[in-house]
Amino acid sequence: MQAIELEATITESHEIHLQLPDNIKASKAKVIVMYDEAATPVTKKRVFGQYRDKITIAETFDDELPVSFWLGDKT
Incomplete structure (x- = not known):
């Protein structure tokens, strides 16, 4: 087996x-x-609003988390 660069x-x-x-x-x-890896990565130019209406946030997003979330189900 041989190698070339x-x-x-x-x-x-x-x-x-x-x-x-x-x-x-x-x-x-x-x-x-x-x-x-130190080479400059090729990046695509971002477009304002390109992700509009792609995600939704639930109405309960700001609700308090239950105690079981913090302490586990064994409480």
């Missing part, structure tokens, strides 16, 4: 395209991807 770019669609040297014969290969 190639530089590649991860696209926004999470793909990597590699071009291997001509001296490598066609066969199966194991691929290990190492990436730098």
